[in-house]
Amino acid sequence: MRKFALKGLIALAVIVLICIFFSGTLHTITTAKVQLAGAKSGRFETKITMTGSLYWPKTAELLVEGMGSDDTLTVSSMNVSAGSFVRAGDVIAICDVNEFDSRLSSLRENYAAKEKEYLEQERKNSTQLLSDREKEWFNTYQQLQDAVQNVQTLRQDLHLEAWKHGITLGDDDLLPEGAEQEELLSLSEKLAQARKDEAAVRHSYSQLMRFGISDDTLAYLEKKAQLEKEMKQLNEDMMALRMLQLRASSVTAPWDGYITAADLKPGDQVSRGTALVTMTAQDTAPVIRLNPGDNKRVVTVGTPVSLSAEGQNVDTVISGQGVQASGSLYLEAELKREHLTALGGVSAISESNSVTGTISWRSENPSTLVPSSALRGTEGDYYVYIAQKTMNSLGAEKLTVVKKSVTVLGISGNTASVQEELRGDSIIYMEDRTLTEGCEVIPYGNP
Amino acid sequence: MKKQSRHFGSRFLLLLLAVLMMLPIAVTLVYSFFSPEEIRTYMATRNSYTPGSLMEIRLVPEQVSLMQYYRLLITDQTILRFFINSALYAIAIIAGQLLILPMLSYGLSCFRFRGRDLIAFGIVLLMVLPFQVTMVPNVLTLRALNLLNTPWAVILPMLVLPFSAFLLRQYMLNIPRELLEAGQIDSAGVFRCFLQIVLPMSKPVIGTMIALSFAECWNLVEQPLTYLTLRTDLHPLSVVFSQLTENVTGIEFAGASLFILPALFVYLIYQDDIMEGIQVTDIK
Numbered sequence: 001m002r003k004f005a006l007k008g009l010i011a012l013a014v015i016v017l018i019c020i021f022f023s024g025t026l027h028t029i030t031t032a033k034v035q036l037a038g039a040k041s042g043r044f045e046t047k048i049t050m051t052g053s054l055y056w057p058k059t060a061e062l063l064v065e066g067m068g069s070d071d072t073l074t075v076s077s078m079n080v081s082a083g084s085f086v087r088a089g090d091v092i093a094i095c096d097v098n099e100f101d102s103r104l105s106s107l108r109e110n111y112a113a114k115e116k117e118y119l120e121q122e123r124k125n126s127t128q129l130l131s132d133r134e135k136e137w138f139n140t141y142q143q144l145q146d147a148v149q150n151v152q153t154l155r156q157d158l159h160l161e162a163w164k165h166g167i168t169l170g171d172d173d174l175l176p177e178g179a180e181q182e183e184l185l186s187l188s189e190k191l192a193q194a195r196k197d198e199a200a201v202r203h204s205y206s207q208l209m210r211f212g213i214s215d216d217t218l219a220y221l222e223k224k225a226q227l228e229k230e231m232k233q234l235n236e237d238m239m240a241l242r243m244l245q246l247r248a249s250s251v252t253a254p255w256d257g258y259i260t261a262a263d264l265k266p267g268d269q270v271s272r273g274t275a276l277v278t279m280t281a282q283d284t285a286p287v288i289r290l291n292p293g294d295n296k297r298v299v300t301v302g303t304p305v306s307l308s309a310e311g312q313n314v315d316t317v318i319s320g321q322g323v324q325a326s327g328s329l330y331l332e333a334e335l336k337r338e339h340l341t342a343l344g345g346v347s348a349i350s351e352s353n354s355v356t357g358t359i360s361w362r363s364e365n366p367s368t369l370v371p372s373s374a375l376r377g378t379e380g381d382y383y384v385y386i387a388q389k390t391m392n393s394l395g396a397e398k399l400t401v402v403k404k405s406v407t408v409l410g411i412s413g414n415t416a417s418v419q420e421e422l423r424g425d426s427i428i429y430m431e432d433r434t435l436t437e438g439c440e441v442i443p444y445g446n447p
Numbered sequence: 448m449k450k451q452s453r454h455f456g457s458r459f460l461l462l463l464l465a466v467l468m469m470l471p472i473a474v475t476l477v478y479s480f481f482s483p484e485e486i487r488t489y490m491a492t493r494n495s496y497t498p499g500s501l502m503e504i505r506l507v508p509e510q511v512s513l514m515q516y517y518r519l520l521i522t523d524q525t526i527l528r529f530f531i532n533s534a535l536y537a538i539a540i541i542a543g544q545l546l547i548l549p550m551l552s553y554g555l556s557c558f559r560f561r562g563r564d565l566i567a568f569g570i571v572l573l574m575v576l577p578f579q580v581t582m583v584p585n586v587l588t589l590r591a592l593n594l595l596n597t598p599w600a601v602i603l604p605m606l607v608l609p610f611s612a613f614l615l616r617q618y619m620l621n622i623p624r625e626l627l628e629a630g631q632i633d634s635a636g637v638f639r640c641f642l643q644i645v646l647p648m649s650k651p652v653i654g655t656m657i658a659l660s661f662a663e664c665w666n667l668v669e670q671p672l673t674y675l676t677l678r679t680d681l682h683p684l685s686v687v688f689s690q691l692t693e694n695v696t697g698i699e700f701a702g703a704s705l706f707i708l709p710a711l712f713v714y715l716i717y718q719d720d721i722m723e724g725i726q727v728t729d730i731k
Contacts, residue, residue, distance in 0.1 A: 001718065016530060
């Protein structure tokens with residue numbers, strides 16, 4: 001009996017020690033672990049978060065002025081790239097007129113030839129002295145030619161314009177009654193005036209006809225007028241070519257703005273109508289175009305919005321809204337130059353959905369705020385689990401789960417607003433297993 | 448047949464008394480196999496019975512369950528911690544008593560000096576005094592030594608149990624002087640005589656002392672309540688059971704069953720020594 005009792009005592013001691021040693025571990029493993037949070041009192045904040053990117057509302061193509069249909073340029077250097085900010089007068093590109101020297105040389109040669117021909121004719125007709133009547137007759141003859149040409153041109157323009165508007169002109173090119181188009185009325189007035197001018201010149205010419213002019217003199221005067229005209233044209237062509245070369249050698253920005261597209265590179269050819277770069281239109285600024293998604297809250301112009309990109313935040317306001325071609329809504333946030341710089345520059349935020357915009361609204365009255373993950377149940381029947389300290393009859397404290405129904409006023413992101421006063425309660429918002437009311441829990445990190 | 452019928456009445460009476468005495472222990476053991484929820488439900492009806500009528504006593508669980516032992520040993524460490532406290536107090540007190548009391552009794556029994564009988568009388572006097580009389584002086588002494596609310600406040604006053612000292616002294620008085628003299632002739636000193644003659648001969652009564660001291664230490668209630676007012680975590684299990692309210696956890700019966708076992712084992716170990724020790728000291 002003594003040996004049995006001794007063995008029993010030793011066995012009891014071993015069992016108790018083993019249980020003491022492992023009970024803590026087993027208790028930790030078998031008990032649900034939870035994260036607790038305290039309810040706060042505050043004004044509920046609703047937020048909507050949108051993504052967006054840089055948008056240029058208005059752009060303008062930068063063309064080289066004075067290019068003719070036969071003119072082509074070669075880009076020598078491009079000093080800007082997409083996203084660059086330029087001020088009025090900054091040199092954007094340097095170009096050269098193709099075959100400038102050969103064309104200028106050709107024009108000079110032509111001019112010299114025409115001048116030589118003119119001088120030769122003058123020399124041949126130097127003995128011919130023109131009377132005032134003959135000069136007057138020739139001038140009137142040329143005016144009549146110009147007037148007839150003018151009437152013909154205006155008549156053609158009027159007919160074309162009438163055809164565009166689907167109107168049939170009457171006899172003598174008269175507009176039908178009720179025609180109110182401004183362009184047609186203007187052309188009709190000009191045609192009428194041109195006809196009057198032609199009639200006046202024709203009258204002057206008819207009066208001068210009685211004096212007559214010899215054929216040789218007429219031929220001389222016509223030749224002379226033609227040569228003068230050709231020389232004048234050649235001179236103008238040389239001027240235009242040289243002006244073009246001057247402009248192309250230093251293409252400057254017409255106003256302050258951002259370069260939105262600069263696809264040309266040195267060596268590329270530029271013809272009439274080809275844009276060197278595209279830049280923001282005068283007095284326009286870029287915006288951040290945001291996609292509000294399924295947000296149902298009304299956002300008005302002037303609503304403050306916080307933009308963030310590349311880890312930086314700026315505060316601005318909503319400056320516009322509209323509907324995209326796809327039918328989805330968009331919001332535009334005003335963007336000043338310092339905002340653009342703070343957000344990392346154009347290149348950082350021009351990629352799609354690279355900017356995040358957040359608009360928040362705060363309620364007027366404070367309420368109880370809890371983590372939204374603490375809410376359980378379904379809409380209309382929400383409840384939370386609270387960890388309540390209980391003490392058993394042996395004086396040991398433990399946390400047990402108590403269920404408490406709540407009335408939810410609103411949920412936004414990670415925060416929910418409830419009507420009930422929950423300050424002082426430890427609310428369970430995360431657990432590692434399913435909880436039931438009355439079960440014991442231990443907080444994370446504090447077994 | 449006549450002999451058997453003569454003792455039938457007394458045996459029946461003794462049996463009845465034995466059953467009545469064993470009933471609480473048996474009920475404790477049976478209830479330890481009830482499920483905690485069933486125990487809680489049953490205990491909740493404790494104060495709601497009709498006065499004058501017998502309270503319902505269930506002896507059969509709805510479902511036999513070891514959940515009480517599982518919670519006691521694995522899930523809820525509370526009772527085990529108090530159990531450890533009780534064990535530590537008992538071991539420390541008995542170890543201290545074994546160190547002090549045999550030598551005390553040896554000195555008071557085997558030597559003659561002035562005041563020996565007075566001291567012995569003082570021990571007997573302490574034996575009959577209740578705890579409440581010495582409680583206040585003990586508290587003041589422990590507070591002066593800054594030992595209140597420490598385990599030493601429970602251990603130190605218990606190191607010299609008057610009854611154990613008396614028991615040992617009475618036994619040692621019966622040790623023949625010739626044995627001690629023989630040892631002295633063989634050049635054994637006082638301490639050597641104590642170790643090699645007195646102690647081996649006193650084994651039965653020392654076993655008795657251990658068993659009786661264990662019983663007293665295992666059931667400490669008043670001393671921890673008095674000396675450990677601010678440190679309820681140092682209370683032994685006996686104090687906890689004495690303060691149970693109606694808000695039971697459902698594992699108290701398993702805890703009580705566990706509480707019985709050490710005392711039972713110690714008694715079984717020293718059962719023979721107890722009988723022998725009582726006989727030798729003529730306490731019948």
